[in-house]
Amino acid sequence: MLAVLETMPGLSRLVQEELKNRNISHSIVYREDHCLYIDVTPDTAPLLRKLQTVNYVEVQLFEVDYTRDVKTLRQELRKKFREIRDFIREGSLVTFRFYEISRRLQRVILREAERVLKCKLVKARGDYVLSARFLFRRIRIFLDIGTFQPLYRRWYTRYKSRASLHPVLAAALCLLAGPGDFVIDPFAGSYTIPIEYCRMWNPRKFTCIDISYEFLSKGKANLGAAGEHIQERVDVLCGDFFRISVRDRYDRIVTDPPRGLRLELTEDFYSRMFSKFREICTDDVVIAMPVFKRTYNAFLRTCEKHGFKLVDSIETVQGGYRTLLVKLKLVH
């Protein structure tokens, strides 16, 4: 059975890592920078919903050869839609998403689907999302097996701060950082990284700092929704990270620093940040954070000056800006 795992640009390597960590057996069929086509069994397919680094999970229902003449194509589509009719009818709405497929073919698929499934086809989100992809001279029709909502819409999100991080990027940073015992996010906002980290790695303690009382207090609704087992691991401090006195030492720093400051290209900001990191980290610390591509050189210079080295990086997009997710360690 074929499944498509769709993620953010550049993150398919991390999805592979998460599959491995979660012991989901699969074999990669085809890989793009934001999609993985993998072979799974009907038993393991539902487990794919647990992946934190994907936006959508879809399983293949059938495929048809689109190079035939339109009449044969229609007949074949009708036959296939009939086979899945009962299954689809359990849902009230069916939404089609099309990828790399001509308008003419879209019309052919929609007409046959409407005729056979007698379903209401809507452009907006539906209970079931069918997607048609165009691959190797075939049209592949997939069914979304998420919670019928994109997986990046996390159930715990009750509040978003102005600059809240995309949860899939937050999960990607947590994967890059790996498991730690004492973890900190000094710019925690509405707790996206702390929640994703605790879901993935179960640390002993996760410390959250933010200068905004509003973000931290309204974001508590997210912590509450994420569950008691997460809430009880999280410590919250409201204040300026650069002035606050932090007594503990941390083996993981996973964070999303203020974007305005990062975009202004200031080595000064990174310099203050890295000196503070030195004060609060253990010798074997791992740091994971996003860096805008245009500030990357300034970032690297400052990071090296403060005794950190780059050990991994992945290019993606954050809020429309080319961004690198970086992993740093201390130079010994």
Ligand SMILES: C[S@@+](CC[C@H](N)C(=O)[O-])C[C@H]1O[C@@H](n2cnc3c(N)ncnc32)[C@H](O)[C@@H]1O
């Ligand atoms: C990019 S946002 C982080 C958003 C967060 N990851 C989320 O998903 O909600 C940066 C955060 O840094 C906080 N911040 C800015 N300057 C700070 C400082 N000096 N000390 C601590 N927090 C600060 C802002 O209030 C903001 O919430």
